[in-house]
Amino acid sequence: MVNKGVGLFVCVIVIVLDIIAGILGVKAEAAQNQEKHLRLWLFECKEPSQEAFRLGCGAILLLIVAHVLANLLNGCTPCSQDETHKASLGRQLSLLSLFFTWVIAAVGLGLLVIGMKANHKSNASCGLSHHRFLSMGGILCFVHLLFSTFYYVTATASAH
Structure with missing residues (x-):
């Protein structure tokens, strides 16, 4: 167990990192949407965005x-199924929050x-649309923040 x-x-560092990751994901989607593209149902031809690529990498x-x-924070040791059922x-x-994290x-x-990866190519590409993947990934960074924080709180509370 880590010192309180x-x-x-x-x-707090995990919270800040998740918030920044979420913002970068949403900004990457915005940068991707600024590029020229032609869309027909699920297929799309578009120019890649180096800005979206860099923000997505970040x-x-x-x-x-x-x-x-977040996972090294409390050093949660895996339990057998019997120990899990008998646990508080x-x-x-x-x-459960560790699993969802x-x-x-x-x-x-x-x-x-x-x-x-849709923005990594050096020239225009056509294929299945990757629309909103960056922003959905960014939103999941915020959800990760919630479950990581919940994990820290419940692991700390159950340890005492």
Whole structure:
């Protein structure tokens, strides 16, 4: 278990990193939308945006760092199924929020990577639309913030 003061400081850092990652994801979507594109149903031809690519890379990096810090924060040890059923409600909520933190981070990272890769090409491309992937990934950074904070609170409360 991490010292309470250090844990709180790291929690604030995770909050700030997730907020900045979310903002970068939304700004990357805005930069992508400023480029020329022709859209027909699910197919789209567009010019890549280097600005959207850079902002997407930044959002990915910050989400990864925030996720690693949030998971190292309390050192939650995996439990067997029997231990989980016998655990207190606080411990069960902590494990549930840890699970959701992993799921949200995985989906958010996937969306950000898809949106970023769509802007990596050096010339215009046509294919399936990657519309709103960057902004959805950015929004999931904010959701990651909520579950990471909830994880910290429940893990800290169940430890005492």
